[in-house]
Amino acid sequence: MIGARWREHWEELRRYPSALVGMAIIALLVGLSLYTVIAIPYSQALEKWRGGEPWQLHPVNAAPVWLDRLTGGREARTLIASSEDAEVEEVPFEGGRRLRIPLEVDYDYAGFPSELNLFLHAEGHPQRPFARLAWQTPDGREIALGGHRIGREDRISLSQDRALERRLGGLVPHVGLLADPEIEGEPQVLPGRYRLLLDAVVFDDTAGIDAELVLYGRVHGIAGTDHQRRDLSLALMWGTPVALAFGLLAAVGTTVTTLVIAAVGVWYRGWVDAVIQRLTEVNMILPLLPILVMVGTLYSTSIWLMLGVVVVLGIFSAGIKMYRAMLLPIREAPYIEAARAYGAGNLRIVMRYMIPRILPVLIPTFVTLIPTFVFLEASLAVLGLGDPVLPTWGKVLNDAQSQSALYNGYYYWVVSPAVLLMLTGLGFAMLGFALDRIFNPRLRSL
């Protein structure tokens, strides 16, 4: 039975370590894809990847945490102190209240944070509240940070305060505020408890102020973040199902159509074959990439449109010539003649007797074809023709390139999508080569 034959192939496949490694890699990628699709729904991923609001508590261009672990340093993680956890002192007066909100953080990282922001929300006030800010260090110094009128949604970028920077002796505030004043030269972190004291005057009896002090870290998550504070792990994770789906669909689409058309041409011969061959020859000299660039530039860069164009242009690809060469002798096989003699129709002969004959030889080719389409999709994205909304590996690379990631030393930004791409190529290639040895008896080692 057919099942026995496949079991036989499986037994044989197990004898090739490269096949096992390849299948393990593919299983890993498939598992990651499934997890991603379930854990982060498609619409949510698109929404988040658009950037902005969801990411305001993430640092900019932070390295992955494991990179810090690897170098043994203790780089800053992001610390958040919220007024919800603080003990707020209230002193009422005629026409309003005085609020004293202490925002405290314990800082004992070796490195400085990358940025300091204070987020203030004041809802339901008839008049904008006024706040005076003071920074208290563990060694008892107090640094005045000035006064602010608080709007409904306010962000005070302490790191951007030029005046403060001058007062701190030319150190950017997120360094100067945490530096040990006793140490000359290169600033060092003074570990301990820091407090941002918020003295506010509100002109209402009930409405309060929400405050959040964020000390942005220099490392974040397993993949780091990009210039828009977006967590790269989102793109790397969502890039996996997108890449696999694109590669698989493109490979299936081109292989199946090409095979059927080649078989139809071989079977009917005459003008049908002539038309197919001429179309193939014309298509072979049409360059795929520039056409995709043109479609992307003039029409749309949707990944599914690109997939369609790749498949349509792949129908009359060079594969037709190869399949035709394989099918021509099969057409003349006596069993085909026997099938005609007992009355099998054209469709049955093409689909049931000719194509299955070369299917085993095509399986390895098909498997190694998948990563080439994955790479094609990444190349398009690097060229700036990636899907405008979908997070993919190629788009991460594109962002990295446009932000000069390597020049700025953000290696992780380029390396992690590249490693995933290489892993995909490696997995399918290792499996494909092993399959080639099994299905292509001439390559079989004894």
Next chain:
Amino acid sequence: MATSRADLPANAEASLLKVRDLHTWFELRQWGFLRVGAVHAVDGVNFTLERGEAVAFVGESGCGKSSLARTLLGLHRPTRGSVRFAGREMQSLSPAELKAYRAEVGYVQQDPYGALPPFLDVRRILAEPLIVHGIKDRQERERRIRAVLEEVRLSPAEEYLGKFPHMLSGGQQQRVVIARALILAPSMIIADEPVSMLDASVRVEILNLLRGIQARRELTLVFITHDLSTVRHFAERIFVMYAGQVVESAAVDELLDHPQHPYTQALLAAIADPDAANARRLREVPAGEPPSLIQPPTGCRFHPRCPHAMAGLCDRDDPPDFTPRENHLSACWLHR
């Protein structure tokens, strides 16, 4: 049977197969459309086969006997002439009727391994013709497959059903081929050199099997061969073909013992070997080259090689069929 036999009017009285003036030419074209000539593979053949009759077509390779077989199977379109099967003209059959006709004619090929699709097992190979002819009931198919396997002595059937062609010996493969030819219960079998690619040891078995089935089922058997040694035992009549034409025909013993046509005589003389193993075996062809089928010689096709050729007659006029002896046709001017 879904495509019913009733499509073909069963006329038990008439001969099963009547072939008149049959021509099968293969056109030669240049640049895909310019006609530059034709290969005259079958060039004016006449014969009639009765139901239950076993006949042999013999001749050297390239004489058109395989093309004749394929034309009878409907694999090649005749260029001219008529093939009447059970009273119906083959050329005028509708596609559905042609399909029914194909169930009526079984085909046994020369190379048993090539004749079986290597990726299907025996059960599936035998089921295919039944599926093609619309037998949807699995149990019915299974029953017929088992019955036909028993008939070709592949028993117990279970042992063979799951096997792929490469797991079978040449003789077993040919039995599967015969089973496939029989599974649609045909009334005629065309066997094109059915044993020439088999080991000598299994040839007799396969020929006996075919002969037994032919007798039991009262089949018409068309046996195409270049091996005269088997003909006497497996055919009742012989047709000798040369350059696309039948040059001589008669009952087996009559023809082998009293060959009339110079070509047949030359063939038999060439094998007048006392060695029993080589007796009646076509080893050497008469002196000279087989004629070109693209530009066949004028007049008698055999005249360039014929020791009795008569200038002005044989090289000019096609010889008609003469009857030099009772029930013995020979197309040669010598008998005029």
